[in-house]
Amino acid sequence: MAAKFDLTDNSVVVVIGSGAGGGTLSNELAQKGIKVVLLEAGARNEIEDFVNNEWESFTNISWLDKRTTSGSWRVAKDFPNLPAWIVKSVGGSTVHWAGASLRFQEHEFKIRTTYGEIAGANLLDWPITLQEMEPYYERAEDKMGVTGTHGIPRLPGNNNFKVLAAGAKKVGYQTVHTGNMAINSQPRDGRGSCQQIGFCFQGCKSGAKWSTLYTEIPKGEATGNLEVRPNSQVLKIEHNDKGLVTGVVYADKQGQQQHQAARVVCVAGNSIESPRLLLNSASSKFPDGLANSSGQVGKNYMRHTTGSVYGIFDKPVHMYRGTTMAGIVRDEAVYKPERGFAGGFELETLSLGLPFMAAFLDPGAWGPDFCSAMDAYSHMAGMWIVGEDMPQETNRITLHATEKDAFGLPIPDVHFDDHANDTAMRNYAFKQGSAIYEAVGATRTIHTPPYPSTHNLGTNRMSEKPQDGVVNKHGQTHDIANLFVSDGSQFTSGAAENPTLTIVALAIRQAEYIADQMGKKAI
């Protein structure tokens, strides 16, 4: 039975955000007998509410609150008020994600040591190692049912994968397969297997893809220790004279402000809202925002070095049939500086439906050239570049100087400039992507600029030393013992891999730590 806690109950852990980090953490804590109030800004849309329609779904579940952008990234020109393509709904961006679940590599936890100093980049080693993370990766993969792990078979490849795989093999790539996906290839954990519907980004209608919405959250509720409050947007985290957090102020469905007391607060609102909330919670005691003695809150915003390559062929592909991210080439996800950049990248299939292809193929484009590409839609194959981008202090989330949201709070501005390393990687990856498709007969390849960010990372980063970052190796803020960060904003660096598996593994690990610290009355 779902719990119901009093607003004045100061024994609860308040978790803000119900995605990969917050949704997982809430369930893990509830399973340990800890009382949790989970506040989610979005509505509780269930599987039956999902629609196989790109624009309609986008309108229904995206985070569309106004944001501004600055910097030289093209998103700022084409989508000035949509820096990120993420979800405002129970389940957060696990509703929208494609399901790729890859572990970070050993060297990717130690990029300052491995890459050395890179001018203009703010590189730092993580305070944890792959070895420490491995048991949590194991548990995360088991929880999420990741294919290619725990004896779970990989998914069958769709047409888009067939083109990628054949081309990749022709250009000499070795590690090419249908990925490690948190999508059931066979029935598991009370959920059925993938029906190759497509529309992974619009919410999985069969529930084969792992999402906290219909796994972690109902499991947590079944313990009687978890209360989920949708339509509850947290505006401010409050603290006492001792500098410990005491609760949160949130706006409920009616827009009424409520105060929920808390023993511990965990912030998991994704890498734009999480730092925004800390900054908007500034007080006379913490004039620069909560947990910001380092000045690093909001800084080092990362979004992965991305881009897409679409290939046009003489014969049909129908890339949109089946899983959106249907396969991967991993050979370039290595440290090999002779390519002209540090860090590696993955190449993963990706498809868009006709409506989104028109919007994203070359945003703003028109005319005969654009139309001739669109005319070939059914003969297109597509891939997405996911590469490690460089953390830079100047890439950051700040509070807008003048613009306010419906609650009178400053909206966030997202500033981003590519580092020279990012640009070099993208150009190289574009070339390799084209080579893959040309090897199997592409008559034309198109390099599509990055979409609004789906992998938003790094804005409350983990650090060994308090002066270098916002949280310690458990996601606990350096400044405030009972305030935690539980989403991808903790990432010290982005690695080449899609972030969700690491967010989930960190949440499992953090739940153990919080339970331990609560047991010892340390928090």
Add this chain to the structure above:
Amino acid sequence: MNQASLKRRDFLIGSSTLLASLAVMGTTGIVMAPDGAWAVSTTVLSSQETATLIKFARAIYPHKKLKDAIYANVAHSLDDKASKNDQLKTTLQQGIAQLQQSKFASLNQAKQLAALKDMETTPFFQSVRGECVTGIYNNPEVWKIFGYEGPSAELGGYIHRGFNDLAWLKDA
């Protein structure tokens, strides 16, 4: 029945039914296909303005495989929005007047393209272009023509409908 209750797709139906229902609605413009296959009614734009707008939309996104009905649909949506937005109404009417002045519709394709290039940053161009992106490519009629099959969940996905039917690659 009022104007607002008529959904966009209603304007792609056979024109005879449509004209019957339009007679009572204070319509200011009607553009019909020469073969009578479709008709579009407008409340803000005149028939002539609408006809120009249809040609303009096609010039921006010139797909030979799309009939004028698709572009007429875009014109209708813009007209509908202009009926609730005075600024858009002015932008459209002034933009269309300039097109008519420069005899845009009768220019050859190369000259049309050059003219479009010159005006691509104007609010008029961007309003029409933006409407085209959804009006053309989010239209289920267009999906079929482009070989995009659209929603699949209610059909059981593609697991038995060709998700891996590609056979033209030897190694795949």
